[in-house]
Amino acid sequence: MKRKHWMRAGFHKAVPVLGTALLAAMGIGVQSSATAGNPPRLPAHFSGVLSDYTPMIINNAPVKGAPYEMHGNWTLDLNNARTQATFSAQIAMETSEVVNPDPNYDPTQLSPHTHHFSMTNAVVHDGPTDWQTMCPVVSSVTGGFAVTGTAFITGNGANAPFGNPSPVTVCILGGSDTMTPNTAFVSFANFTLTIGSPASGHFGPQPIHGVVSQCAGTFGNPRQDCEVTVDQ
Numbered sequence: 001m002k003r004k005h006w007m008r009a010g011f012h013k014a015v016p017v018l019g020t021a022l023l024a025a026m027g028i029g030v031q032s033s034a035t036a037g038n039p040p041r042l043p044a045h046f047s048g049v050l051s052d053y054t055p056m057i058i059n060n061a062p063v064k065g066a067p068y069e070m071h072g073n074w075t076l077d078l079n080n081a082r083t084q085a086t087f088s089a090q091i092a093m094e095t096s097e098v099v100n101p102d103p104n105y106d107p108t109q110l111s112p113h114t115h116h117f118s119m120t121n122a123v124v125h126d127g128p129t130d131w132q133t134m135c136p137v138v139s140s141v142t143g144g145f146a147v148t149g150t151a152f153i154t155g156n157g158a159n160a161p162f163g164n165p166s167p168v169t170v171c172i173l174g175g176s177d178t179m180t181p182n183t184a185f186v187s188f189a190n191f192t193l194t195i196g197s198p199a200s201g202h203f204g205p206q207p208i209h210g211v212v213s214q215c216a217g218t219f220g221n222p223r224q225d226c227e228v229t230v231d232q
Contacts, residue, residue, distance in 0.1 A: 040187075042126060042145065043215035043223045046076040046172060048191050050089070050210030053096065058204050065095040065111055070208060074117075074191065076147065076170060078124055080218060085124050085147045087170055089117040089193065113156050119168055122149025135171035136207040138190050144173035153199050160199065167196035172212060174225075181232055187225040188212050
């Protein structure tokens with residue numbers, strides 16, 4: 001069974017990677033994802049985007065202006081032992097246009113605002129079943145890991161009105177190799193952010209969804225775990 005990896009090159013063009021020997025010849029560092037008898041080592045650096053909506057009802061009470069749109073970027077950095085992590089996110093929120101109270105759909109009526117997240121010394125949970133017990137159900141995923149900790153959150157750059165800090169669970173999930181010709185998978189593809197009280201009163205207790213766009217090894221070298229792999 002041949003496996004072809006695809007990774008991003010300059011100008012975001014996809015090029016086939018035929019093996020580590022070729023990359024070495026090109027001068028591109030490659031970090032082995034596994035050693036004999038051991039599970040693959042997690043990448044050290046992840047980044048991506050998130051895009052979701054808040055619920056209409058939180059804590060059995062209707063939310064004025066809901067649903068709010070949430071769009072932003074996030075980064076997750078694991079330490080060398082892959083036991084602790086640092087997480088950050090930047091989210092822009094505003095009322096969805098479908099519930100704009102202005103009859104002329106004036107965009108100034110959408111209550112735009114921003115939030116910044118910061119979580120340090122978070123715990124990495126990468127046991128074989130940790131992702132199943134700690135993460136939300138996401139269709140088709142077959143593996144991943146979770147990170148839990150306490151986050152501080154701002155509102156428009158100031159301390160958030162709902163108070164600090166709040167417990168947070170970050171999940172990185174994805175697919176696995178089926179060894180079937182003409183099939184594709186990405187090992188780390190999906191991102192979820194689940195927030196506890198008090199911030200859940202603003203964002204909701206449901207997982208906020210996003211996508212993994214890049215991952216890298218300890219020294220910043222690109223990892224193929226976040227790119228499409230095709231079985232041929």
